[in-house]
Amino acid sequence: MPIPVIMPKMEMAQETATIVEWLKQEGEHVEKGEPLLAIETDKVSVDVESPATGTLAGVRAKAGDVVPVTETIAYILQPGESLPLAEKTAEAEAEARPPEAFTEGERAEGQKPSPPATSPAPSEPLSTAATPVAQRLAEAYGLDLGSIVGTGHGGRITKADVEAALAAQGGQSPSEAAGKVRATPAARRLARERNVALTAISGSGPHGRIQAADVLAYTAAAQPMQTAAPVPEAQVIPLTGMRRTIAERMTLSYQTAPHITLTMRAAMDAFEVLRAELNHEAEATEGPHVSATALLVKAVAWALRRHPWLNSRLQGEEIHLLSEVNVGVAVALDEGLIVPVVRHADEKGIAAIAAEVHDLATRARQGQLTPADVTEGTFTISNLGPLGVEQFTAIINPPQTAILAVGAIQREPAVDEEGHIVVRRMAHLTLCADHRVVDGAVAARFLVDLRRILEKPSLLLW
Known part of the structure; x- marks a missing residue:
């Protein structure tokens, strides 16, 4: 009967161990008590000995793998023995699985997924004709003129069209609004460039007039934090083994x-x-x-x-x-x-x-x-x-x-x-x-x- 090689539990609180290296290769003859592999826990490094004399087979984890304790990582076979049926079935299924059945992490090297279908690029925005008054109202209330149907001569957008669009969106029309939005020309230009509704901004100028600085402050506060500047190249060291355990235990303790x-x-x-x-x-x-x-x-x-x-x-x-x-x-x-x-x-x-x-x-x-x-x-x-x-x-x-x-x-x-x-x-x-x-x-x-x-x-x- 095949004898399993088990990942040992060395400590009461131990849950996993890392395989440092295999000291014997699959198919190699081993003696009982002979070191098979070296493992590392969060505290010690030890050799795992062979539980029997025979041939090392069915190795299921490689150097660097983190394996839960008590899990089978290999078998020792006697002459004439073969791996358990479950092991052979799993190997056969992995070999027979079609390429498309593999997950991204399992996809065979050289196989690349089909590129996603590309959607046509959006067309360039059309120029929109609007009266100056309509443009100012749209800017003040953050309305997109391209979404408004003009009723003026030749389809030109009028003040009434903007008011109707605002009312349709559930907002107040300029005639209903309490007072007129006061803003400097520079503030209006910045608001237009940044697609910001002037009605959402509190003015700091005389009589509450919106200044260019008010628009800049509003947009800065509304924008998410920009991505930090790229850092210089650095040596990347994986957080593994003892260092990882220290990090986990100290975090647990302090929290x-x-x-x-x-x-x-x-x-x-x-x-x-x-x-x-x-x-x-x-x-x-x-x-x-x-x-x-x-x-x-x-x-x-x-x-x-x-x-x-x-x-x-x-x-x-x-x-x-x-x-x-x-x-x-x-x-x-x-x-x-x-x-x-x-x-x-x-x-x-x-x-x-x-x-x-x-x-x-x-x-x-x-x-x-x-x-x-x-x-x-x-x-x-x-x-x-x-x-x-x-x-x-x-x-x-x-x-x-x-x-x-x-x-x-x-x-x-x-x-x-x-x-x-x-x-x-x-x-x-x-x-x-x-x-x-x-x-x-x-x-x-x-x-x-x-x-x-x-x-x-x-x-x-x-």
Whole structure:
């Protein structure tokens, strides 16, 4: 029996995956467990292995295609087996379909649709004879003289003809109108050229007389916005893969989660002293280097355990306070942003967290993260301090409730408890939280505790 090759579901929220390349060709012999193709989700790139030993056949998607999860993309056949009947029937129907049955997107190359029937070009407008008074009335009321039948000598259009045409259209005749339309000759000429009824324009001149500027302003307001000037040539990059997913998730977050933003400044002197001591010890014992981000993960996990509302998730009509503290760390890549997760960060020591953060960041940049590395995060840290960014706000990583943006640690003058001016290392901490779940006071208390632990990190040992 043919064994289907299924597009795997690597993550809970995953709906599709993109085929990067086929590592085996149709008709080629493959062994069970041998990589068949490489795929990419919004977070990871992985190889899909063959579910059986046999011949690869019935490939239904090519490199670059976005395929829904659990969909069959090929089959593995044993000697003497053939594709399922439904597959062969679909192929036969596609081959037998006449050219005219194809849609525009399926039309075979070289086949062009018949050109549409052309209609004769409109004839040039005939000159229309009208009395000067009739012309002025028609211009004033926006009537086309070509549509009026003249009753004057030789078919000439008279004032009475214009009045009758206006009455037939449901408008007022000049004799019924309240007052005469006052306009300068230049305004009348512009109105005629632009086919504008003077009665629709409010005059700005003496006694409400319509000026040329009034006609220009009216037509400018009535015309749709002109097409923007063509832009210079640019490199066009399709919004696909990781970049597309980031765009979709960030848009979803910003449109559905009302963000509340709070900022505090923390003195980071003790934080930096502790980090230097830990790294000195790491050098002596060949332990892991402790980055600022690694120490931040430990501090944030400590604060989250004391403020569970920041470690929560809104699901439908329920708020789930999560039992695990899994802190995600935003890592910048050339193609986008990825957030590997330090699981159970509140239960791990600083050395273990430092080693894990380094390993996750390295594998993220090498494209070697697994789905388990990037799922089940409960809170995210984005640290742009190493790039010199002093302060910024971040967008919540759904379905989480909050994200912390950390700025650069900088030396600044400050006033100590005794009133002396001293130099301290300061950093901005900006918390963005989902206001549907967290109120301002709750978020503020979290920041207060986080600042306290950063300014006195020895409390982590308590």
